[in-house]
Amino acid sequence: MKQYIKSIVEINDNRLSRYFSFFIQALILVSIITFSVETIPDLKPQTRTILQSIELFCVIVFTIEYLLRIYVANSKLKFIFSFFGIIDVLAILPFYLSFGVDLRSLRALRFLRLFRILKLVRYNKAMNEFLNAIKSAKEQILLFIFITLILIYFAAVGIYYFENQAQPEHFSSIFDSLWWAIITLTTVGYGDVYPITVGGKVFTFFILMIGLGIVAIPTGIISSALTKSVDKKESE
Missing domain, CATH: 1.10.287.70 (Helix Hairpins)
Incomplete structure (x- = not known):
């Protein structure tokens, strides 16, 4: 089961892995769009409710993805403290920090949701080449x-x-x-x-x-x- 999940979660050439990759990328883009829409003043309460529902769904999926990546990682600590591991945490952190706390006091932390953009790097070969170039130099x-x-x-x-x-x-x-x-x-x-x-x-x-x-x-x-x-x- 672990190897099967790993073949899907990590980037591979099989169909399920590609579908999973496209699904996560689409969710990242959706979450960034909703984040931008939330900044529009005088939004209707119904619209804000829809945006919050979308945000909840995205966070749940990103959390499951993060936990699955920890589960299939050969070295769990190495993944947690890796570049992508830290990005995955920062992408969902503002949502969990808001529980039981006045969200207005944590408004400055909402910018951390922008780290979801960096999650796209994992699924982009050209960006991976760019990161490798930066590492080598x-x-x-x-x-x-x-x-x-x-x-x-x-x-x-x-x-x-x-x-x-x-x-x-x-x-x-x-x-x-x-x-x-x-x-x-x-x-x-x-x-x-x-x-x-x-x-x-x-x-x-x-x-x-x-x-x-x-x-x-x-x-x-x-x-x-x-x-x-x-x-x-x-x-x-």
Whole structure:
């Protein structure tokens, strides 16, 4: 029985496994749609009742799926603390936390339902290839993140010394300057905070040039890792 359930729950080429996969994917999409509809103001009570019923059904199915995956897992603890195991828990957690508690106080936790989107990754081969690429390039990505954090701090310190006296209301401290550093290095440039001194403008120019490179680097790293992953799979 355990092997039979495992052949259905885990991704396989048999018909029942494909039906189960499509059913779970459809439920994930339905739950995300209902989550979005719930945010519409002035919904009729009947509509809210229907949405709550759909949510209850989805949670029951996701809970059964989660328990079945634990049951068929070779190493139960390994699955529970795995990426997909944690995602499965986060997908159903808000519902169970709401029992016996004022839901308004837990409204912030409702965003956890969005983790159901990540459940789709399990059923998407292309997304699995993408995850494998990220795993293979994790050292380079972590190094890039570390360097980026250093550059953000450097940019915040630099603009603070250039603009503090001219704009004390916007650059009163390095911590306030971090916002400018982030939106500048990411080339977003909201325009709510910008330099007015000559030194600040020149410094911003160099930071923007660095920012253009920062945007391109992770794309190159992941693209290279993804190409290697696909080539390795084709050669097998």
